[in-house]
Amino acid sequence: MGMKKEMLTIFNHDRNIFKSKYIYPVISRRSMGLSLGINLNTNNACNWQCIYCQVSGLTLGKPETIDLNLLENELDTWLEKIVNGSFLNDCASHKVGFKDIAFSGNGEPTATPEFESIVQIVLKKIVKFKLSKIIKLRLITNGSYLNKKNVRHGLGLMKDLDREVWFKIDQVKPEGALIINRINLSTKSLETNLKAAISTSPTIVQTCLLRINKERPSNIFISNYIKFLKPYASQLKAIHLYSLARPSQQKTDLQIDALNSDELKMIADKMSTLKTKIECY
Template identity: 50%
Template sequence: MATLSTINHDRKIFDKKYIYPVVSRRAGGLSLGINLNTNNACNWQCIYCEIPNLTRGKPEAIDIPLLKKELYFWLEEITQNNFLSKHTNPGTAFKDIAFSGNGEPTAAKEFSDIVSIVVEAVKDYKLESQLTMRIITNGSNMCDKSVQSGWDFIQSMKKEVWFKIDSVIHDEVKLINQINGSLGMTAKNLEASLSVSPTIIQTCLIKVGGKLPSKKSINAYIDFLKNYEDQLSGIHLYSLARPSEQNITLEIERLTQIELNQIADKIRVLNLPVHAFI
C-alpha cells in the first residue's frame, strides 16, 4: 500500500519541520507543501479546519537555513531517489510546490524571501517546466506589498493563487471562517491577487445543522464572482475530506458527490471552469 494518498495527508509521516509531501486530489499528483505556520497559528479559524490545536495569531520566526535544507532534501528524494515509486501509487507525478500548512502562509514576514529560495531551488533541479508554484491562501494578505512583490518575482515558471471564498454573506463568513470580514476587503485582496498571478477560487461547502448552503448564499456567491469571471482561472469546489479538529458545537457534515455536483452545475452559469472535488 502506498504511504501517501489523497486520503492520508498526515504531515508527521516524514520527520521534517517545514516541508512535507502529500498526494493532492486538486493538484492531480504529488504536492510538496511548505508549512510556514509550525506553531499552528492562523488569522482565521474555519469551523471545518483539520489542524489540531489551532490558535489565532501569526507564524513564529522561520529558520530559513533549515527550510532550505529540507527543500533541497525533498527535491533530491523526489527527482533522484525514486520517492514516487516507493511511497505513492503508480502513475503519480510531481505536480507542484505549494505554500500550504497549519495556518495562513502569507502571514509569515519571511514569505517573499522564501519564495525566492524556492524559485532558485526549482531552477537548480531544472523543474521550471514541470512544476507549478501555488499559494493556498485565505486571501487576507494579498494586498500586502511584500506578498505581491514576492509572488510577482516568479516569472520563469507557472504559478497560481488558490484564493479561499467560502461565502460572501457576512453572517455566514462569521460563522464558517470565524472572522468579521467585509466583502469590500475580499474584493480588494482578490483584485490584488489577480494583478500578480492566475487565480482560482477555492470554496469549501458543508452542511451546517443538516442544511445545505442556501439558494440565497449560492446566488450571492455567483453575483460577486460575476465581476471577475473574465479574469479568474476557475473555481474549485470541495467538501470535508477529514474530520474537523476544531472545538465547535455546530454539527457539520460533508456534502455527497451528487450534492456538490448540483451546486457546481448552478455555479456554471459563470463563464469559468468549475471543478467539484470529493
C-alpha cells in the same frame, strides 16, 4: 529525516510522517499527483479559524519566525529524493508524477514576514533541479495578506513560472464569514484581496461547502456568491467546489457534515451562469 514506505495516499495528509519541520509531501487529488508542501505555520497559528479546518491544535495568531537555513536544507533534501532519487516509486501507493510545490500549511502561509525570502529560496531550487517546465508553484491562501508589500513582491518573483493562487472564498457576506471562517471580513475587503490575487497570478477560487445543522447551502447563499463573483468570473482560471474530505479538528456547536458529489454538482450547475470552469472535488 525519517522515511516510511508506501505511506502516501490522497487520504493521508499528515504533515509529520516524514519528520521534516517545514517540507512535507502529499498525494493531492486536486494537483493530481505529488505535491511538495511548505508549511510556514509550524505553530498551527492562523488568522482565520474555519469551523471545518483540519489542523489539529489550531490557534489564532501568527507564524513563528522561519529558520530559513533549515527550510532551504529540507527543500534541497526533498527535491534530491524526488527528482534524483527513488522517492516517487518507494513512497507513493500508486504511480504518480511530481506536480507542484505548494505554499500550504497549518495556517495562512502569507502571514510570515519572510514570505518573499522563502519564495527566493524556492526559485533558487527550481533552477538547481531544472523544474521550471515540470512543476507548478501554488499558493493556497485565504487572501488576507495579498496586499502586503512582501507578499506582492514574492508573487511578483514567480511571474515567469507556471503558477497559481488558490484563493479561499467560502462566504461572501460578513455574517457568513463570521460563522464559517470565524473572522470579521467585509465584502469590500474580500473584493480587495481577490483583486490583488487576480492582478498578480492566475487565480482559482476554492470554496468549501458544508451541510450545517443538516441544511445544504441556501439559494440565497448561491445567488449572493454568483453576484459577488460575476465581475471577476472571466478573469478566474476556475472555481473549485469541495466539501469535507476528512473530519474537522475544530470544536463547534454546529453540526457540520460533508455534501456528497451529487449535491456539489447541483450547486455547480446553479453557478454555471458565471461561465467559469467549475470543478467539484
